[in-house]
Amino acid sequence: MRKSASQDQSAPARPAAAAPSLLAPDSLAYSLLLAARVIAQVHAGQSLTQALTALGGTAAAARAAAQDVAFGSLRWYGCGEFILGRLLSKALPHPDTEGLLLAALYRLQTRPESAHVVVDQAVAAAGELAGGAFKGLVNGVLRNYLRERDVLHIAMAADEVAAQQHPSWWLARLRRAYPERWREIAAIGNVQPPMTLRVNQRRLAVADYLAQLQAAGLSARPLGSAALILDKAVAVDTLPGFADGCVSIQDAGAQRAAELLAPTAGQRVLDACAAPGGKTAHLLETADVELVALDVDALRARRIEDNLRRLGLAATVRVGDCRASEQWWDGNLFDAILADVPCSASGVVRRHPDIKYLRRESDIRQFARLQAEILDQLWSLLKAGGRFLYATCSLFPEENGAQIDAFLCRQPDARRLSEERLLPQDEHDGFFYALLQKAA
Ligand SMILES: C[S@@+](CC[C@H](N)C(=O)[O-])C[C@H]1O[C@@H](n2cnc3c(N)ncnc32)[C@H](O)[C@@H]1O
Numbered sequence: 001m002r003k004s005a006s007q008d009q010s011a012p013a014r015p016a017a018a019a020p021s022l023l024a025p026d027s028l029a030y031s032l033l034l035a036a037r038v039i040a041q042v043h044a045g046q047s048l049t050q051a052l053t054a055l056g057g058t059a060a061a062a063r064a065a066a067q068d069v070a071f072g073s074l075r076w077y078g079c080g081e082f083i084l085g086r087l088l089s090k091a092l093p094h095p096d097t098e099g100l101l102l103a104a105l106y107r108l109q110t111r112p113e114s115a116h117v118v119v120d121q122a123v124a125a126a127g128e129l130a131g132g133a134f135k136g137l138v139n140g141v142l143r144n145y146l147r148e149r150d151v152l153h154i155a156m157a158a159d160e161v162a163a164q165q166h167p168s169w170w171l172a173r174l175r176r177a178y179p180e181r182w183r184e185i186a187a188i189g190n191v192q193p194p195m196t197l198r199v200n201q202r203r204l205a206v207a208d209y210l211a212q213l214q215a216a217g218l219s220a221r222p223l224g225s226a227a228l229i230l231d232k233a234v235a236v237d238t239l240p241g242f243a244d245g246c247v248s249i250q251d252a253g254a255q256r257a258a259e260l261l262a263p264t265a266g267q268r269v270l271d272a273c274a275a276p277g278g279k280t281a282h283l284l285e286t287a288d289v290e291l292v293a294l295d296v297d298a299l300r301a302r303r304i305e306d307n308l309r310r311l312g313l314a315a316t317v318r319v320g321d322c323r324a325s326e327q328w329w330d331g332n333l334f335d336a337i338l339a340d341v342p343c344s345a346s347g348v349v350r351r352h353p354d355i356k357y358l359r360r361e362s363d364i365r366q367f368a369r370l371q372a373e374i375l376d377q378l379w380s381l382l383k384a385g386g387r388f389l390y391a392t393c394s395l396f397p398e399e400n401g402a403q404i405d406a407f408l409c410r411q412p413d414a415r416r417l418s419e420e421r422l423l424p425q426d427e428h429d430g431f432f433y434a435l436l437q438k439a440a
Helices: 028-043 048-053 060-075 079-087 095-110 112-126 135-157 160-164 168-177 182-188 206-215 256-261 278-286 298-311 361-379 401-410
Strands: 196-199 220-223 227-230 247-249 268-271 290-295 316-319 334-340 382-392 414-422 431-438
Touching: 028 048, 028 060, 028 095, 028 112, 048 060, 060 095, 079 095, 079 135, 079 160, 095 112, 095 135, 112 135, 135 160, 160 168, 160 182, 168 182, 168 361, 196 206, 206 220, 206 227, 247 278, 256 278, 256 334, 256 382, 256 414, 256 431, 268 278, 278 290, 278 298, 278 334, 290 298, 298 316, 334 361, 361 382, 361 401, 382 401, 401 414, 401 431
Parallel strands: 268 290, 268 334, 290 316, 334 382
Antiparallel strands: 196 227, 196 247, 220 227, 382 431, 414 431
16 A cells, blocks of 8 residues: 555644634535645544544534535545555655545545536635645646546556455455455455444333334334444434433444343442443343443443433543553452453444554454453452453454464363354444353
8 A cells, every 4th residue: 555644644633623714614615625734633643533533523514414424434544545646756744645546536436426526626625725835736646546436446446455445464364264255355444334233221111212213203223231323323412311311322243242241230340441431331131130331441431320311320430551450359259240451443444444454463462462361350359159251352363263262271160151253244333252160
């Protein structure tokens, strides 16, 4: 893949998209401009979530339009870069302009019928960058693309990174782990995921909430014990009863965690890597347990509290490193532990397309080391006979089955009750679960 000038930089502190603009807020030019800055920030090493926070002060419609283009462009990993590699003789020295070209190329690909509007609007957006120095270049590159589109797309189809829209190291790992299915897995990682709800069954039954959705003109279908998949994504605040805690947003695969750990009333439960609290809340919706929700990141831990407040649930929220129990533990063993460990997140890439840009292959070894430390430390906090659920949203065996095999060799008092490998598909993201039990 062509190396862009921006990839060599470390994440700058400037806000991604807050700079003022003369463009009309409802224009395509404006959404391309905002998306361009977000894309440049991700290329420079920021997470998409961080880069999007700079859109906070922007009108909702303009923000949604920019977000749509930014997500789509990042999911289209390798394609825009391939085209620029063919049309530019050297790397662009201006990251925001490169981001603009990637956003515009993505838009041209998804809306070929309005090609000339897209080009005009991209040129208008270029007028807002670098004092307009690259307007001519943006115009020239996009018009060349339109002229050479067929030839470029034939060449692109033969380039594995562009054809599969993933980094080559990632594809090699998928191919090794899933020789029959790696293409299908990569393809799912490139599409927009469904919006899935989890009905708070303490408040109402799934069928009753489905009826409320239908009354609000929204259609959905049930999946599993508490999930509803919406036919069309909507703004969260348009969901009936959302503010009152009737429902949460959570992928159906993520909802397997509480179902598998299945705590019972009165148990003492630890959610050891809990923020932002999606699985914490589901555990509390499942049974009247005494729950400690821990996370090492204080800012993210605050989101656990916000989520629990909205849902009318209660837990003891602690900030600390789960490997250093002296920081947060009261000395009482747990009946059940959920370890939803930090991982490559390769199973949820369609929701976080920035990780195609941010992850490095060497990260996998580091994650695996951290996960092994977490497993070893948390195991000592579990009662004899207690249940332990290890969870990742990774597709790579080193973080999943191989990690658990190695753990079971180290811990003679651990046995595997079940293992579930959810490969990503239309209805859910990719997850791995291993349910373990400590000898009584
Ligand atoms: C996969 S996310 C958890 C998602 C969460 N369980 C949910 O369903 O909403 C992993 C979390 O682990 C936290 N984390 C990473 N290292 C940790 C550690 N050593 N101790 C505790 N938490 C940690 C991260 O801050 C992150 O919030």
